[in-house]
Each structure stands twice: as C-alpha cells, then as structure tokens.
Amino acid sequence: xxxxxxKPIGIIHSPYNSSEGIPIQGKFKKEALAYAxxxxxxxxxxxxxxxFSHAILLYxxxxxxxxxxLAQPYLEKxxxxxxxxxxxYRPNRIGFSxxxxxxxxxxxxxxxxxxxxxxxxxxxIKPYVEYFDKRENVKSGWIEKHxxxxxxxxxxxxx
Amino acid sequence: xxxxxxKPIGIIHSPYNSSEGIPIQGKFKKEALAYAxxxxxxxxxxxxxxxFSHAILLYxxxxxxxxxxLAQPYLEKxxxxxxxxxxxYRPNRIGFSxxxxxxxxxxxxxxxxxxxxxxxxxxxIKPYVEYFDKRENVKSGWIEKHxxxxxxxxxxxxx
Numbered sequence: 317x318x319x320x321x322x323k324p325i326g327i328i329h330s331p332y333n334s335s336e337g338i339p340i341q342g343k344f345k346k347e348a349l350a351y352a353x354x355x356x357x358x359x360x361x362x363x364x365x366x367x368f369s370h371a372i373l374l375y376x377x378x379x380x381x382x383x384x385x386l387a388q389p390y391l392e393k394x395x396x397x398x399x400x401x402x403x404x405y406r407p408n409r410i411g412f413s414x415x416x417x418x419x420x421x422x423x424x425x426x427x428x429x430x431x432x433x434x435x436x437x438x439x440x441i442k443p444y445v446e447y448f449d450k451r452e453n454v455k456s457g458w459i460e461k462h463x464x465x466x467x468x469x470x471x472x473x474x475x
Numbered sequence: 476x477x478x479x480x481x482k483p484i485g486i487i488h489s490p491y492n493s494s495e496g497i498p499i500q501g502k503f504k505k506e507a508l509a510y511a512x513x514x515x516x517x518x519x520x521x522x523x524x525x526x527f528s529h530a531i532l533l534y535x536x537x538x539x540x541x542x543x544x545l546a547q548p549y550l551e552k553x554x555x556x557x558x559x560x561x562x563x564y565r566p567n568r569i570g571f572s573x574x575x576x577x578x579x580x581x582x583x584x585x586x587x588x589x590x591x592x593x594x595x596x597x598x599x600i601k602p603y604v605e606y607f608d609k610r611e612n613v614k615s616g617w618i619e620k621h622x623x624x625x626x627x628x629x630x631x632x633x634x
Contacts, residue, residue: 317486317596320535322479322567341607358566360544363556367616371558374533374569376479385519397522399530399600402607407517408481410533410569410599414610437476440569441558446613447622448500448561451573454605457526463606 324437326354326423328375333434335475340390340402342415342429344473349418350430352438359423362441366420370444371427375411376437377404391462391472400457411436414444483596485513485582487534492593494634499549499561501574501588503632508577509589511597518582521600525579529603530586534570535596536563550621550631559616570595573603 330350332338339345352373354362365371384405386395398406415427425441456463462470489509491497498504511532513521524530543564545554557565574586584600615622621629 317483320481320483320596320598322481322569324476324479325566327476343607343610358544358558361557361566362559363545364559364617365556367614368559369612369614370610372571374571385517386522397524398520399517400521400523400527400602402601402604406599406601407484407520408598410481412531412533412571412601414608437479439479439567440565442561442571443559443616443618444610444613445561445615445618447615447618448502449573450609450613451502451529451603453528454603454609455526455528456604456606457602458523459602459604459606 322439324376324439325358326352326438328352328432328436328438330430330432330434332430337475339431339474342413342431344469346429348430349426349428350432351427352425352441354423356423362420362425365443368417368443370414371417371425372442372444373413373415373438374440375432376439377409377411378437379433380404380409383407390475391459391470396458410439481598483535483598484517485511485597487511487591487595487597489589489591489593491589496634498590498633501572501590503628505588507589508585508587509591510586511584511600513582515582521579521584524602527576527602529573530576530584531601531603532572532574532597533599534591535598536568536570537596538592539563539568542566549634550618550629555617569598
C-alpha cells in the first residue's frame with residue numbers, strides 16, 4: 317500500500333501549552349476557548365458549518381515522535397492495545413476531538429471543549445451529526461468502570 | 476507547515492464494490508458484514524478492543540482524486556462547505572466511520588454498519604466511548620430537516 321501525503325489545512329490555537337490542566341476529552345472541562353485558523357484558501361469550506369453545535373476535528377499529534385502498540389491510558393495504570401485507547405502514541409498519530417462551536421469568522425472556527433495543544437496542525441473538520449454519530453447500547457470496554465457514577469468526572473480525566 | 480506522511484495500517488474488505496446500495500452512514504443499513512485486515516505488525520494494538528461495542532475507523536477515500544471546497548451531499552441538491560458535509564471530496568480525503576464490532580480474530584476486526592468501499596486503506600482504529608463521543612443538545616444544521624421523522628431513514632440515505 318502506498319503512503320498517503322497529508323497537507324495540514326490550518327493550525328489550532330489553544331490555551332494549553334503543556335499537559336498541565338488539559339482534560340483527556342474536551343467535554344470534561346468546558347470553559348477553555350480555542351480556535352482553528354484555516355489557511356485562507358480553505359475558508360470557503362466552512363460555509364454552513366455555523367448551523368451545527370459541534371464539530372469533529374482531525375489533527376496531528378505533532379509532539380509525539382514515538383509510536384507504541386501497547387500503552388497506558390491516563391485513566392488507569394493498565395496497558396491496553398493502542399486501538400483500544402485514545403493515546404497519542406498511535407500509528408499515524410492522528411487525533412480526533414469533538415468540540416463545541418462558538419462562532420465562525422472568516423477563516424477561523426472558535427470553539428470550546430478543548431483537549432488539544434497549542435500549535436497542533438489541523439487535518440480536517442467534519443460536522444458532528446446527531447443522526448450519524450450518536451449510538452445506542454454502547455459498551456465502552458475497560459473505560460466503563462471509570463464512569464460508574466455518571467455525574468462525576470474521574471479525577472484522572474483532567475491532567 | 477510540513478506535510479505529514481501516513482502509512483496505511485491495513486485494508487478494509489467490504490461487500491460494496493460500487494456506490495450501489497451503500498448507505499451514507501453505516502447505521503442506516505446494518506446487515507452488511509465487513510472486516511479490517513491489519514498488517515500483521517499491528518495485531519498487538521487490537522488487544523482489549525473486543526470489550527467495546529463500536530469502533531471509529533479512519534481511512535483514505537482512495538478512489539476520490541478530486542478535492543472540492545463546496546460540494547453537494549447525497550441528502551439534498553444544495554451545495555455546502557466541505558467542512559459542513561461528510562463528502563469524500565474533502566481536503567486530505569480522510570474518512571470517518573463508526574462501526575459495530577462483531578468479533579476480533581488475530582489481525583482482523585469484523586464489523587457491521589458498513590459504509591466503506593472494498594479495498595479502502597485503513598489509517599487508524601479508535602474505540603467509540605459512550606462517555607467521550609455522545610453529546611447532548613446537538614444541533615445538526617442543514618441535516619436536521621431530513622430527520623424530522625426520527626423513526627424513518629430518508630430514502631437518499633441509501634444509494
């Protein structure tokens with residue numbers, strides 16, 4: 317199979333310059349504000365995204381140079397297969413976040429529910445669609461035990 | 476910003492060799508069975524994924540050579556910004572599907588809820604996590620009007 321060449325479409329500006337205080341998923345710490353600045357040539361592609369409440373961002377974990385097949389997630393000390401966790405140490409190091417859209421102005425998408433480092437190269441934006449992306453009867457494997465209390469975010473979920 | 480080199484981690488084998496009969500999202504036609512065959516060196520990364528009911532697949536829309544900033548989705552004849560639709564004509568042509576895990580055997584992940592063509596290069600697998608990936612109070616922009624009747628899949632959702 318041939319390699320695939322990805323050209324970043326922009327950059328993510330975030331208040332997180334280190335892992336301190338960053339949530340493992342943006343929904344666990346809602347107040348931080350970030351924005352994705354697209355290269356000017358992609359601005360047209362944002363048309364009508366402002367009708368959606370949430371967007372999916374794909375980006376490159378550019379600070380991780382190492383790839384692992386087994387790794388320890390933030391939630392516990394047990395190692396799992398890299399495809400059963402959301403760790404940045406994954407092959408191809410592509411990150412996936414669901415963020416809450418605040419506003420769109422020109423080539424910039426402002427959002428909250430941020431779990432991305434400042435300076436992260438952006439690869440794609442997709443609309444989050446209730447009718448496509450919400451599933452029922454979901455089993456969340458080794459993660460279930462950390463969310464037994466649905467009203468409480470585990471303390472390991474914020475670094 | 477530098478280009479990013481992606482090495483496919485495997486290939487998706489699917490019953491869909493053309494767009495005929497393929498759903499625009501796997502959840503709209505549940506019966507088809509497909510599997511992702513990882514390169515043998517990635518098999519270890521699947522450890523513990525079998526505890527999850529659903530997985531997120533990232534892959535390359537390898538059959539699309541053209542990129543557009545405005546495009547027409549399957550659901551309607553109106554053009555929207557490429558980042559407000561899920562069209563394969565997007566910059567970097569990365570596809571995203573949530574699939575239902577059937578079983579995992581050695582380096583193969585068998586799944587249903589398939590919306591991917593046979594032979595598609597696989598880039599990443601992530602666990603779908605109820606506590607991370609389901610959002611409440613979602614607004615789905617131009618897509619809302621096609622799902623007013625929550626019990627009925629629009630006929631344009633299957634090609």
